[in-house]
Amino acid sequence: MPKLLEFRNFSMGFKDDDGTVHNLLNNVTFDIEEGRAVGIVGESGCGKSVTNLSVMRLLPRSAVIQGGKIIYRGQNLLKKTDKEMEDIRGKDVAMIFQEPMTSLNPVLNIGFQIGEVLKKHRPDMNEEQIKNAVTNQLELVGIPSPEKRLKQYPHQFSGGMRQRVMIAMATICQPDLLIADEPTTALDVTIQAQVLDIMNRLKDKGSLMLVTHNLGVVAEICNDVVVMYAGTVVEKGSMDEIFDNPCHPYTKGLMAAIPTLSSGKEELYSIPGTVPLSNKFSAGCRFADRCSQYFDLCQDKVPPTRQLSASHYVQCWLDFERRE
Amino acid sequence: MPMAEKILEVKGLTKYFDVQGGFLKKKGQVRAVENICFDLYNSETLGIVGESGSGKSTLGRALLKLLKSTSGEVVYKGKNILDLSDTNLSLIRRELQMVFQDPYASLNPRIKVGNTIAEPILANKMVSTSGQAREKTLKLLELVGLRPEMYERFPHEFSGGQRQRISIARALALEPKVLVCDEAVSALDVSVQAQILNLFNQLKNQLDLTYIFISHDLAVTKYISNRIMVMYLGEVMELAPTEKLFSKTFHPYTEALISAIPEPSTKGKRKRIILEGDIPSPIDPPSGCKFRTRCFKTMKKCKNVHPEMVEVESNHFVRCHLYDARKEA
Numbered sequence: 001m002p003k004l005l006e007f008r009n010f011s012m013g014f015k016d017d018d019g020t021v022h023n024l025l026n027n028v029t030f031d032i033e034e035g036r037a038v039g040i041v042g043e044s045g046c047g048k049s050v051t052n053l054s055v056m057r058l059l060p061r062s063a064v065i066q067g068g069k070i071i072y073r074g075q076n077l078l079k080k081t082d083k084e085m086e087d088i089r090g091k092d093v094a095m096i097f098q099e100p101m102t103s104l105n106p107v108l109n110i111g112f113q114i115g116e117v118l119k120k121h122r123p124d125m126n127e128e129q130i131k132n133a134v135t136n137q138l139e140l141v142g143i144p145s146p147e148k149r150l151k152q153y154p155h156q157f158s159g160g161m162r163q164r165v166m167i168a169m170a171t172i173c174q175p176d177l178l179i180a181d182e183p184t185t186a187l188d189v190t191i192q193a194q195v196l197d198i199m200n201r202l203k204d205k206g207s208l209m210l211v212t213h214n215l216g217v218v219a220e221i222c223n224d225v226v227v228m229y230a231g232t233v234v235e236k237g238s239m240d241e242i243f244d245n246p247c248h249p250y251t252k253g254l255m256a257a258i259p260t261l262s263s264g265k266e267e268l269y270s271i272p273g274t275v276p277l278s279n280k281f282s283a284g285c286r287f288a289d290r291c292s293q294y295f296d297l298c299q300d301k302v303p304p305t306r307q308l309s310a311s312h313y314v315q316c317w318l319d320f321e322r323r324e
Numbered sequence: 325m326p327m328a329e330k331i332l333e334v335k336g337l338t339k340y341f342d343v344q345g346g347f348l349k350k351k352g353q354v355r356a357v358e359n360i361c362f363d364l365y366n367s368e369t370l371g372i373v374g375e376s377g378s379g380k381s382t383l384g385r386a387l388l389k390l391l392k393s394t395s396g397e398v399v400y401k402g403k404n405i406l407d408l409s410d411t412n413l414s415l416i417r418r419e420l421q422m423v424f425q426d427p428y429a430s431l432n433p434r435i436k437v438g439n440t441i442a443e444p445i446l447a448n449k450m451v452s453t454s455g456q457a458r459e460k461t462l463k464l465l466e467l468v469g470l471r472p473e474m475y476e477r478f479p480h481e482f483s484g485g486q487r488q489r490i491s492i493a494r495a496l497a498l499e500p501k502v503l504v505c506d507e508a509v510s511a512l513d514v515s516v517q518a519q520i521l522n523l524f525n526q527l528k529n530q531l532d533l534t535y536i537f538i539s540h541d542l543a544v545t546k547y548i549s550n551r552i553m554v555m556y557l558g559e560v561m562e563l564a565p566t567e568k569l570f571s572k573t574f575h576p577y578t579e580a581l582i583s584a585i586p587e588p589s590t591k592g593k594r595k596r597i598i599l600e601g602d603i604p605s606p607i608d609p610p611s612g613c614k615f616r617t618r619c620f621k622t623m624k625k626c627k628n629v630h631p632e633m634v635e636v637e638s639n640h641f642v643r644c645h646l647y648d649a650r651k652e653a
Contacts, residue, residue, distance in 0.1 A: 043513040158602045188375040188540065190599045190618075193584035197598055213514065216586030243590045257518035259547035260587055261570065267525070268547070270518035274483040 001033040003071075004177055004207050005055065010068035012054060014278065021064045022278045024050060024231040026286075028068070029305075032177065032224075037208040039218035039239075041254075042228035045275045048211045051228070052181050055209070056095055057085050072177070091121040094170040098182040100162035104154040111150030114138070114169045121173050137168045141198050160191035164198065171202055178202075179209045184217060196220050215258060219243060224311070227251045230275060230286035237312035247314045249291050285317065293318060331502060331534050332364035332387075337396035339379075339386045343607060352607045356382040358558040360396070361633070364502070369528065369535040371549030371566070373542050373581070377603050379558035380538045384506045387536070388420050389413060400502075418448055421500035425507035427487035431479040438475030441465070441494045448498055464493040467530075468523060485516035489523065496527070504536045509544060521548060542585055546570065551639075554578045557606055557614040560633065564640040574642040576621045613645065621646060 007030050013023040025047050032038045040048050053059050055070055057077060070077045072093065080088070089095075097103040105113060114137065115130045125133070131150070138146035141164040154162060163183060170178060183199065184192040199208070200221055210222060218225055218239070225242040227235040227250065235248040246252045256269035273290045282288055288298040295317070297303075303317045314320060341354040357379040364370055372380045385391040387398055389405055397404045405416055424430040431440060441464055442457040451457050462472045468489040479487060488508065495503055505524070509517045525548065527533060539545045545552055552569050554562045554577065562575040573579045580597040587594075599618045604610055610617045616626040623645060631645045 043515060160602055188603070189542070189584040190375060190580060191602065192586075193596060193598050194600075196586065197596075214586070215514075215588035219588050219590065220586040240590050243588065254514060255588065257515050258588060259518075259521065259543050260589070261543050261546060261582065261585060262587070262589075263543075263547060265547070267522055268518040270522055271515040272519075274485055274516055275513070 001035065003031045004034045004073065005032040005209070006069070006071040007031070007051075008069040008071060010054065010070055011066040012050070012059070013064050013066055015062045015064055016279075021066070023066065023281070024278045025054070026232050026302075028228075028231075028233055030226045030233055030236050032207050032209055034176075034207055035204070036223045037203050037210060037221050038224045038226060039222035040209065040211045040226045040228060041213065041215060041218055043213060043254075043275050045230070045277070046228045047231040048213075048228055049181055052095065052179050052209070052211055055093060055177075055179060056089060057082075087121075090117045090170075090175070091173045092175055093177045093179065094173065094175040096163075096166050096170045096178070096180040096183050098185055100159055100166050100186065103166065104162060106154050109151050109153055110138075110157070110165055114165065114172055117169060117172050133172065134168075137172045138165075140202075141165075141168045141171075142194070143168070160187055160194060163187060163191075163195055167195070167198060167202070171205070175206055177207045177209060179211070181211045182213070183210070185212070185214070192217075215243075215255070216260075227254070230281060231278065232286055232315060233313075234287065234316070235312075235314045237309070241309065241312040245312075247308065247312075247318075247320050248287075248316050249293050249318075250287050253292070285315075328366040328368070330363045331366045331400070333397070333399040334360055334362050334364070334387065335397040335399070336361060337383070337386055337398060338394045339382050339391060340394045354606050355558050355609060356606060357386060357393075360560055362553060362560065362563060364534060364536065367528070367532055367534055368550045369537055369548055371545035371552040372536065372538045372555060373540065373545050373552060374555035375540065375603050377557070377606060378555040379606070380540075380555055381506050382558075383555070384422070384504045384536065384538050388417065388422055388504060390422070414448070418498040419501045421495040421498060421503050423488075423491050423495050423503060423505045423508045426511055427484055427491055428511070430491055431487055433479050436476055436478060437482070437490050438462075438465075440479075440490065441497050444494065444497045450498065461493075461497070464497055467496065467527070468493045469519075483516075484512050485519055488512060488520050492520075492523065492527070496531070499531075500533070502534045502536065504538070506538045507540065508537070510539065510541065517544070524548060542581060554581065557603065557609050559614055560641070560643060561615065562640075562642050563633075568637070568640050572637075572640070574636055574640070574647060575644050576619050576646075577615050580620070613643075 007028050010025060010028045012025045013021045015021050042048050111134055114134045118125055118130045118133060135146045143149055143164055184195050222239055225239055226233055229250050235251045246255055253271040271290050282299055284300045285298045285303045288294050297317050303315050305313050305315045307313050308320055308322050337360040339357040341356055343352045343354055360383060374380050386393045393406055398406055400416060438461050442461045445451060445457045445460055465472060470489055509520050537548055546566055549566050551565050553560055556577050562578045580599050583597045601618055604617055612628050613626040613631050616622045625645050631643050633641050633643045634647050636642050636647050
């Protein structure tokens with residue numbers, strides 16, 4: 001499979017008030033192959049959302065890129081001018097944001113907001129064609145009576161409906177890569193099921209980068225999984241490899257800490273402590289002080305990334321069995 | 325589970341909120357909680373699940389009289405606490421405490437956490453001197469897994485999980501019998517959520533507490549609860565012991581709710597029931613059965629007749645017309 005998006009040793013951090021840069025993402029490396037759905041998993045503060053925003057080049061001004069490349073179809077996105085990025089956003093790479101309540105403009109109707117994407121990227125289309133395309137797109141994401149809905153404003157939509165509008169907006173230009181940042185987190189389970197159903201139908205049309213803290217959602221949609229902790233990729237692999245054979249102590253802990261419908265009543269495994277703040281990362285493995293299998297080396301030196309199979313990588317000092 | 329004695333009896337608890345109509349518009353009522361009846365047994369954990377807008381939090385607050393109910397009774401130790409005067413209520417409220425959802429909003433940022441915990445102890449005159457209150461607070465900090473030196477710190481110095489521990493310590497300060505936890509782990513990350521869930525279980529055994537655990541997360545509720553109450557639009561749809569609710573689900577809403585949860589495993593996917601549409605507005609709920617507009621088993625009868633709660637099996641209550649016949653039989 002050809003690679004659509006490649007993160008190569010990407011590092012970035014944030015400047016504080018004194019101008020000191022605190023590193024957050026450290027040597028983030030992973031690929032998104034064409035037509036695959038990749039889940040980026042981690043707790044809050046692990047850098048998932050920053051990873052997303054880096055692809056879109058939407059980072060806040062205090063962000064400092066410290067090295068590495070983000071390659072989209074052979075071209076380094078970090079080297080693009082702002083003008084060139086405008087052409088890519090919405091057309092080649094599009095994004096669904098977490099909060100459907102705050103990411104739509106309250107004073108513009110839905111039809112206009114979705115049509116705006118086409119106005120920007122498809123100058124060949126006239127008003128009528130745009131209107132038809134928007135109507136079709138709304139129908140595709142399961143919004144009933146789309147012609148009527150075009151003229152309505154975001155406050156007339158419920159949370160689940162707004163998220164559908166966001167999906168319609170992001171997918172109207174049929175992007176090659178769709179980035180979804182916690183697309184179902186703000187929704188109720190029954191609405192989440194509806195949205196996951198739509199995303200499952202749409203994902204075959206391109207690649208998907210799904211950022212979430214919910215491992216259940218990942219299991220539902222994704223082919224590959226990248227597990228992040230405190231700005232580093234601690235483990236990555238195919239879904240089966242990560243879910244059935246997690247190797248990194250953090251991934252294992254995360255899996256064991258979630259109560260599921262099939263889990264019993266015995267005490268839950270819990271990882272002690274909390275995710276450290278970015279100015280308190282240790283020099284070595286950032287998970288070291290919470291790790292159950294910690295030893296001396298972990299605190300001082302960044303662990304190597306070990307390859308366990310063609311697609312399964314772990315960043316850890318422990319020894320793992322290599323599987324073919 | 326052998327049924328222990330009742331600690332709390334809830335009868336026909338109802339809470340309507342008035343909504344101001346605009347010009348030419350009629351005044352309306354949000355029917356947040358309607359005619360809730362259940363018993364809470366000593367040392368059990370009763371989970372309350374439902375989507376947002378189903379009235380779970382309103383119920384939690386109405387139970388403790390933090391909201392004035394429209395009608396109904398909450399009987400604790402033979403007294404209806406909704407009828408009590410404020411002075412008498414304060415004695416009882418000591419035994420019924422609450423842990424709130426957002427540990428960032430429920431702690432006063434300008435008060436040291438030690439004083440936050442000590443405040444209810446002094447206010448309720450559980451000890452006579454502030455020195456004793458301090459001693460008791462230090463014990464509570466230890467009980468919830470915090471170090472004694474944290475007494476002198478302010479809430480902003482703590483992480484979400486630690487703040488939730490402080491909230492729990494504060495709720496436990498008055499040695500309550502019943503603890504209402506309203507989405508107490510929802511704001512936390514998964515690894516921290518597990519710590520707090522374990523803490524709840526450990527405290528329950530240590531202090532012989534009874535919990536009402538309100539959550540939108542069915543998997544978490546299943547883990548922690550002995551019995552589960554499923555709510556939809558202010559009404560109880562199904563109430564059953566946890567194992568029974570999952571092994572023998574009766575209500576179509578519960579069925580859909582269970583099937584909607586994405587499981588973190590690569591095992592074969594279950595068949596999913598996808599409910600259409602959103603939860604209707606509680607200002608103008610559907611006639612008959614409130615769930616009928618989204619139900620996949622809806623019948624003619626559902627539109628006209630409001631279903632009653634039926635005990636289909638022992639201790640397993642369902643509000644659905646599909647099971648009316650069983651009552652008669």
